[in-house]
Amino acid sequence: MELLQLQYFITVARLEHMTEAARSLHVTQSSLSKTIQRLEEDLGVPLFDRTGKKLRLNAFGSQFLQRAERALFELEQGRQELRDMASPEYGTIELAVTTASTLPNILRAFRDKRPHVQFHVQMVHTERMTTLLRRGEVDFCLSSPPVQEDDIECQIVLVDPILLAVPQGHRLANRSQVLLTELRDEWFVGVKKGYGARDFIDQLCQSAGFEPKFVYEGDEPARLSALIEAGVGIAFIPSSARNPRDPICYLQIEEEQLVRQIALCWHKSRYLSRAAQEFREVVIEYFRSTSDEMKGTTARW
Structure with missing residues (x-):
């Protein structure tokens, strides 16, 4: 053989x-x-x-x-281990994510520490992440919701409140809170079915007695702000993805404590290079700082 x-x-x-x-x-x-x-x-x-x-x-x-x-x-683990021993300053980190909103700041922070390490990032559905981790095709996954498997290590790095985002001039724009049932007749923009955040929102709306109507379903959450601003639809947006410069109003859901959990996941048996271990530290520190900033923002509401 x-x-x-x-x-x-x-x-x-x-x-x-x-x-x-x-x-x-x-x-x-x-x-x-x-x-x-x-x-x-x-x-x-x-x-x-x-x-x-x-x-x-x-x-x-x-x-x-x-x-x-x-x-x-x-x-493949053996090959990576030898490569790490021979050239510890170089290499590539393979990363899969369910959302790319936090990536620019994370990659910038890590590149300052390891300028010669390259990245390859792919955006996938949550269920696809388990396959990629088990095949050894990625070093880490940034997943929401967390991956629940015995052979996969999953560290929660952020508990992120979810807010309702509406454009200026919307009937709800001057409100600070809203009931889910008030959104029955609204049009939404969001990611496609299969992404954890979308499946969570669908279940939540169904529990409130209605099926959310989507006028736009895409693969890239970063595009949603432009669609909201243009008045195409409203959306559920994680607090960490807010941009204060966007002309968008954010409301809390009154009767629900809506949060998403972001987790950093890796295969328990996968060899992690020195660069990968440092990347993990950067991710954890980034979200720790983000969480502290969000707590400060919440205290000022």
């Missing part, structure tokens, strides 16, 4: 499509197919059910995939 066979098998297993897998691996489809066939011959069992050009991982393949991913995970 060869390492290349495992790498090819994992790619085909994840995509369940030979052509797409060959394109992803930058090899010919015939070469990929022969490699998978040799692996199946070595193992003595078929790993896929084949119907024409379609592939579907069978029971043998599903079981073997867990072992293959774990083996490559350990090899």
Whole structure:
């Protein structure tokens, strides 16, 4: 059994499509197919059910995939550890987030400490984060809500109040508080279903007896302020994402203590480079400072 066979098998297993897998691996489809066939011959069992050009991982393949991913995970950890020993000042931190609103300040603070370390950031749904962490494809996740899994360490870094944001001139703009039931006929802007914040808001509104009506659903929460300002809709915005320069009014939800928890998550078995450990310290310190500032702001309301 060869390492290349495992790498090819994992790619085909994840995509369940030979052509797409060959394109992803930058090899010919015939070469990929022969490699998978040799692996199946070595193992003595078929790993896929084949119907024409379609592939579907069978029971043998599903079981073997867990072992293959774990083996490559350990090899990748070893490679990262050696790279860290050879060039501790360099490297890349892989990060997945459910919201990017806090990233600029965090990355700026870390870059001041480690100017030669690069970043690769992807925005994903909460359920996708567990997969990325287990595959070893990311060092950390900034998740809201926190990821609840036995093999994933999750540290709550911020408890963030959620406010209602409305444009100036809105019927609620001069209010400081509002009941959820008063929002029944409003149009909302927000992120798509699948993001933790959106699912939480949907459940909350449903408990108040109505289904929120969304005129805009996107992937990037940072765009919501412009839509609110333009009068397209109103939105639930975390307190930490407020920009005092925006012509937007913020209201508390009267009968509910709405908060989101932001957590920094990492796989318990993943090797963390020195840079990654320092990044974790920067994130924790950033949110500690943010929390102190928010407490001061709340005290002035």
